[in-house]
Amino acid sequence: MTDMRSRLADIVGAANVRDGADAAEDYAxxxxxxxxxxxxxxxxxxxxxxxxxxxxxxxxETGTPVTARGSGTGLSGAAVPRADAILVSFERMNRVLExxxxxxxxxxxxxxxxxxxxxxxxxxxxxYPVYPGELSGSLGGNVATNAGGMRAVRYGxxxxxxxxxxxxxxxxxxxxxxxxxxxxxxxxxxxxxxVGSEGTLALVTEATLKLQPRxxxxxxxxxxxxxxxxxxxxxPKVVASGIGPLILExxxxxxxxxxxxxxxxxxxxxxxxxxxxxxxxxxxxxxRDAERLDDDVAATGELLTAxxxxxxxVLPGPSARRLIEAREQAFYTAKGAGADDVIDTVLPRAAxxxxxxxxxxxxxxxxxxxxxxxxxxxxxxxxxVFQKDADKRAKALxxxxxxxxxxxGAISGEHGIGHAKKAYFLxxxxxxxxxxxxxxxxxxxxxxxxxxxxxxx
Amino acid sequence: MTDMRSRLADIVGAANVRDGADAAEDYAxxxxxxxxxxxxxxxxxxxxxxxxxxxxxxxxETGTPVTARGSGTGLSGAAVPRADAILVSFERMNRVLExxxxxxxxxxxxxxxxxxxxxxxxxxxxxYPVYPGELSGSLGGNVATNAGGMRAVRYGxxxxxxxxxxxxxxxxxxxxxxxxxxxxxxxxxxxxxxVGSEGTLALVTEATLKLQPRxxxxxxxxxxxxxxxxxxxxxPKVVASGIGPLILExxxxxxxxxxxxxxxxxxxxxxxxxxxxxxxxxxxxxxRDAERLDDDVAATGELLTAxxxxxxxVLPGPSARRLIEAREQAFYTAKGAGADDVIDTVLPRAAxxxxxxxxxxxxxxxxxxxxxxxxxxxxxxxxxVFQKDADKRAKALxxxxxxxxxxxGAISGEHGIGHAKKAYFLxxxxxxxxxxxxxxxxxxxxxxxxxxxxxxx
Ligand SMILES: Cc1cc2nc3c(=O)[nH]c(=O)nc-3n(C[C@H](O)[C@H](O)[C@H](O)COP(=O)(O)OP(=O)(O)OC[C@H]3O[C@@H](n4cnc5c(N)ncnc54)[C@H](O)[C@@H]3O)c2cc1C
Ligand SMILES: Cc1cc2nc3c(=O)[nH]c(=O)nc-3n(C[C@H](O)[C@H](O)[C@H](O)COP(=O)(O)OP(=O)(O)OC[C@H]3O[C@@H](n4cnc5c(N)ncnc54)[C@H](O)[C@@H]3O)c2cc1C
Numbered sequence: 001m002t003d004m005r006s007r008l009a010d011i012v013g014a015a016n017v018r019d020g021a022d023a024a025e026d027y028a029x030x031x032x033x034x035x036x037x038x039x040x041x042x043x044x045x046x047x048x049x050x051x052x053x054x055x056x057x058x059x060x061e062t063g064t065p066v067t068a069r070g071s072g073t074g075l076s077g078a079a080v081p082r083a084d085a086i087l088v089s090f091e092r093m094n095r096v097l098e099x100x101x102x103x104x105x106x107x108x109x110x111x112x113x114x115x116x117x118x119x120x121x122x123x124x125x126x127x128y129p130v131y132p133g134e135l136s137g138s139l140g141g142n143v144a145t146n147a148g149g150m151r152a153v154r155y156g157x158x159x160x161x162x163x164x165x166x167x168x169x170x171x172x173x174x175x176x177x178x179x180x181x182x183x184x185x186x187x188x189x190x191x192x193x194x195v196g197s198e199g200t201l202a203l204v205t206e207a208t209l210k211l212q213p214r215x216x217x218x219x220x221x222x223x224x225x226x227x228x229x230x231x232x233x234x235x236p237k238v239v240a241s242g243i244g245p246l247i248l249e250x251x252x253x254x255x256x257x258x259x260x261x262x263x264x265x266x267x268x269x270x271x272x273x274x275x276x277x278x279x280x281x282x283x284x285x286x287x288r289d290a291e292r293l294d295d296d297v298a299a300t301g302e303l304l305t306a307x308x309x310x311x312x313x314v315l316p317g318p319s320a321r322r323l324i325e326a327r328e329q330a331f332y333t334a335k336g337a338g339a340d341d342v343i344d345t346v347l348p349r350a351a352x353x354x355x356x357x358x359x360x361x362x363x364x365x366x367x368x369x370x371x372x373x374x375x376x377x378x379x380x381x382x383x384x385v386f387q388k389d390a391d392k393r394a395k396a397l398x399x400x401x402x403x404x405x406x407x408x409g410a411i412s413g414e415h416g417i418g419h420a421k422k423a424y425f426l427x428x429x430x431x432x433x434x435x436x437x438x439x440x441x442x443x444x445x446x447x448x449x450x451x452x453x454x455x456x457x
Numbered sequence: 458m459t460d461m462r463s464r465l466a467d468i469v470g471a472a473n474v475r476d477g478a479d480a481a482e483d484y485a486x487x488x489x490x491x492x493x494x495x496x497x498x499x500x501x502x503x504x505x506x507x508x509x510x511x512x513x514x515x516x517x518e519t520g521t522p523v524t525a526r527g528s529g530t531g532l533s534g535a536a537v538p539r540a541d542a543i544l545v546s547f548e549r550m551n552r553v554l555e556x557x558x559x560x561x562x563x564x565x566x567x568x569x570x571x572x573x574x575x576x577x578x579x580x581x582x583x584x585y586p587v588y589p590g591e592l593s594g595s596l597g598g599n600v601a602t603n604a605g606g607m608r609a610v611r612y613g614x615x616x617x618x619x620x621x622x623x624x625x626x627x628x629x630x631x632x633x634x635x636x637x638x639x640x641x642x643x644x645x646x647x648x649x650x651x652v653g654s655e656g657t658l659a660l661v662t663e664a665t666l667k668l669q670p671r672x673x674x675x676x677x678x679x680x681x682x683x684x685x686x687x688x689x690x691x692x693p694k695v696v697a698s699g700i701g702p703l704i705l706e707x708x709x710x711x712x713x714x715x716x717x718x719x720x721x722x723x724x725x726x727x728x729x730x731x732x733x734x735x736x737x738x739x740x741x742x743x744x745r746d747a748e749r750l751d752d753d754v755a756a757t758g759e760l761l762t763a764x765x766x767x768x769x770x771v772l773p774g775p776s777a778r779r780l781i782e783a784r785e786q787a788f789y790t791a792k793g794a795g796a797d798d799v800i801d802t803v804l805p806r807a808a809x810x811x812x813x814x815x816x817x818x819x820x821x822x823x824x825x826x827x828x829x830x831x832x833x834x835x836x837x838x839x840x841x842v843f844q845k846d847a848d849k850r851a852k853a854l855x856x857x858x859x860x861x862x863x864x865x866g867a868i869s870g871e872h873g874i875g876h877a878k879k880a881y882f883l884x885x886x887x888x889x890x891x892x893x894x895x896x897x898x899x900x901x902x903x904x905x906x907x908x909x910x911x912x913x914x
Contacts (some may be wrong), residue, residue, distance in 0.1 A: 102693040102807035146642045157640040160617065173889040180805035181836050183614040184867040185603045185653050186874060186882065188894045188914060192616075192649035196642050215697040236559040242670040242745045287700045290747065348637035349657075350559035379638050410641040417643060425643065432630040437645050439900035443893065455644060 008044050011054040016045040027087055032077040032420045033341050040081035045092045049174050049205035057172035059337030060447045066117045067451050068199040070141030073134045076418025077199040090140050096120045103180045111142025127214040129155035133328030140204050146415030150247045153377025159195045166206035167194055170445040192261050198416050199451040201444040217293040218286045220320035221300050223309035224277035231279040232352035234307035235376045243296055247284035248377030255373045256280055261430050262333045263326040274312050334384035341385045347409025349379035358403045366396040380413035417455050465501050468511040489534040489877045497538035502549045506631050506662035508863040514629035527598030530591045533875025535655040535911050547597050553577045560637045562670045567597025567661050568714040586612035590785030597661050603653030606870030607704045610834030616652045623663035624651055627902040638890055656908040659717050663737035665865050674750045675743045677777035678757050681734035688736040689809035691764035692833045694763040701751055704741035705834030711738055712830045719790045720783040732766050788832055791841035798842045804866025806836035815860045819911050821840040823853040837870035840883045874912050
């Protein structure tokens with residue numbers, strides 16, 4: 001142990017190694033509701049890829065587990081270290097290296113937060129359009145979880161914006177994959193394999209991200225519906241219209257009540273409409289041209305009413321912003337209300353009505369309370385699950401995931417598997433695929449030091 | 458050999474196995490200019506995934522190489538079998554299984570051609586927006602090469618539209634990856650790994666493809682420029698404008714001359730402008746609204762003139778269609794003119810001016826004639842290389858690829874490595890990445906039967 005500590009100090013400098021016991025409590029956990037806080041043996045903060053490589057060499061030689069940590073905002077426990085692990089925190093590698101306005105890319109270190117990138121891109125009239133709700137999350141964490149968020153219906157998720165990475169392998173080799181180009185057919189796409197791998201294949205020390213022109217005009221339409229099924233039925237039609245919404249979220253009445261209450265939000269909806277609405281659709285539009293936006297807003301309002309909305313309200317800018325923020329923080333509202341777990345299963349968007357019906361059945365049968373909201377445009381449902389009994393809860397979750405998979409879905413749309421959903425993943429996923437993934441893991445990490453216990457046992 | 462033949466006949470039925478010597482000459486080759494035609498031992502046409510799996514089991518047991526074949530329109534020799542190989546032709550698995558209008562996806566068998574899919578999606582007002590130039594190409598081949606084409610600047614390439622695959626592993630296992638959803642964080646993304654793997658990791662027996670609403674209105678602007686550098690300099694500005702072109706191609710004067718001549722095309726450009734133009738930009742726009750399209754066309758014309766175009770012509774529909782078709786078939790024009798090889802290197806689009814300057818230097822120094830066109834919006838340059846001397850040509854190609862990589866590019870943007878560009882790939886690519894890719898190959902295909910000789914030696 002002392003050997004390892006001094007070896008790490010030689011690599012990153014004594015100031016950048018702490019014993020797990022001395023490090024802040026925050027390093028022991030992420031935001032996952034079921035994560036078990038665990039202090040690692042060491043918290044190490046490398047300054048560059050070279051130092052990261054040396055840490056991995058030391059780990060591989062000694063068989064010491066390594067867990068990467070961005071901002072610890074993950075919801076699957078994937079950044080929670082083992083007690084004997086080196087936690088590699090990317091807090092010092094936090095620079096936006098370049099905003100390339102000609103190629104429309106940003107080159108960032110992994111510790112850069114979404115908030116910083118948002119500020120830097122805004123200065124150049126560009127935008128990194130992936131908006132997972134928690135802006136303190138790091139780009140390294142976003143890449144490793146393939147983070148999504150509300151704008152995915154228009155722009156896709158992290159995967160679609162990572163053009164390249166610099167990554168350190170468990171062998172200590174530093175590789176560069178992809179680059180400032182949007183396509184290639186030059187061998188296997190290692191970048192896409194590393195995206196979403198939850199720190200189990202390689203450590204990302206730099207990412208090249210695709211940017212978009214920042215469009216000047218945005219507007220938000222809020223449409224209350226009499227029932228949840230009508231909301232989710234409307235979703236494919238809004239997508240098919242070609243209006244191309246930036247955001248297309250559903251929020252059930254319970255969740256809307258909770259987030260507006262928590263955030264002291266007045267939406268200006270008549271009491272009587274509010275009282276009879278069981279769910280809401282939030283549609284945000286954007287355009288580079290104000291007039292076109294106005295036309296699209298009008299068309300959206302008409303469309304939503306035709307699809308069964310009780311009414312359609314254009315929210316004033318500040319209310320819209322606050323509603324979106326409240327929605328982004330819905331996780332904390334659920335946590336505050338005592339939710340025992342959250343899931344973010346994804347399925348074909350047209351299967352949402354059937355899935356929501358099954359959710360109600362599963363909830364009732366298992367005496368579990370389930371409410372939620374979701375990136376409806378992507379078929380990504382975020383449900384808060386209230387059930388204190390661990391066995392009953394596990395049974396309900398298994399049934400929810402099984403139902404989603406039966407309808408053509410997958411366990412997680414964006415939060416990842418980590419520790420939290422691993423049992424369900426290993427239980428429900430095709431064994432041939434699990435075996436293949438393990439062989440891929442072996443190809444990257446022969447000594448198995450990268451985030452052991454995440455994804456696989 | 459007879460054993461294998463009867464075993465294959467047992468699997469797919471005698472009518473669907475041919476000896477290589479009896480099969481049509483076409484099975485011995487693809488469209489690659491440097492591919493060496495080779496008849497396989499057997500040509501087998503499975504009817505479904507189960508039969509495909511049985512073929513692979515037989516191959517793995519006996520160590521017999523297997524090469525998948527779609528339509529044989531590839532340009533890298535990747536579908537050219539070895540003499541001792543089983544060529545698995547997907548000609549019988551050629552059905553569009555579903556056009557799902559609610560989820561906006563198509564489910565296809567691998568032998569479906571782009572042309573068939575275009576017809577089927579049109580019936581539903583949807584479109585599969587990836588348009589690699591050769592519409593007789595199969596979706597299986599498109600997936601395996603990560604095919605691109607002219608519309609990638611707007612919609613991305615094949616990779617961005619493959620939501621899931623059914624694939625047969627060399628172990629004979631059939632797996633389903635992804636599905637009718639646009640995102641997931643549920644283990645490694647096997648779909649994205651299989652896309653672009655040129656038949657070396659798995660055989661694709663079904664693909665789930667993302668569709669888009671088919672927009673009603675299109676227009677094409679043709680802008681001649683005095684010199685090539687001005688054209689490629691204009692490209693990032695057009696992208697940055699936010700106009701969002703569907704197509705953004707450059708065509709040099711020599712190539713424009715050749716394709717208009719071959720296709721007997723009148724563009725209606727005054728002689729004097731044509732004679733002084735060294736390169737052209739072709740910008741195609743689309744919109745769901747005719748008025749918006751008109752405005753965008755006007756804005757594009759102004760922008761191009763401001764960026765140095767001699768003029769900007771809005772092409773009448775039929776001329777535009779014929780110009781795009783001629784551009785799609787530019788490969789055959791180059792072949793007809795005696796080109797000895799074609800390359801399709803990709804690089805950051807802002808590096809195009811510097812790259813084009815280096816191309817001229819390399820061409821002159823090696824006494825090689827190089828002309829071209831390209832998906833300029835993606836930084837994907839298609840060059841026809843005229844040099845009869847194989848050594849000189851190899852040297853020139855190596856220098857072209859090295860220059861592209863030095864400027865942040867990669868060897869192939871969409872055609873793939875196959876046999877044709879393998880020597881350059883193995884020579885110029887980072888050995889650590891090659892070694893990692895080989896370990897991944899091993900994880901999928903432990904007996905090494907899938908397309909040996911492609912990508913790796
Ligand atoms: C209020 C709230 C709202 C949220 N909303 C969304 C949402 O809308 N969409 C969404 O997708 N997520 C959302 N999340 C989840 C979370 O923000 C994302 O998962 C985010 O990507 C995590 O980033 P992080 O830096 O905090 O990663 P961490 O939690 O630190 O780590 C997450 C994973 O990434 C790995 N990792 C971190 N850095 C690296 C690196 N450099 N190299 C390799 N692996 C690395 C870790 O080992 C771990 O496996 C939300 C979370 C909260 C608390
Ligand atoms: C005139 C012309 C223009 C072209 N324009 C473009 C262009 O703009 N953009 C572009 O990207 N390409 C272009 N191409 C190249 C070619 O059309 C593409 O590479 C196409 O994807 C090949 O499809 P195919 O069915 O002919 O594949 P094949 O040539 O039959 O095979 C190509 C590769 O895919 C593998 N494969 C085929 N089917 C399967 C399967 N089911 N499972 C696993 N592996 C499989 C083969 O083994 C091989 O490695 C052009 C070609 C021509 C001749």
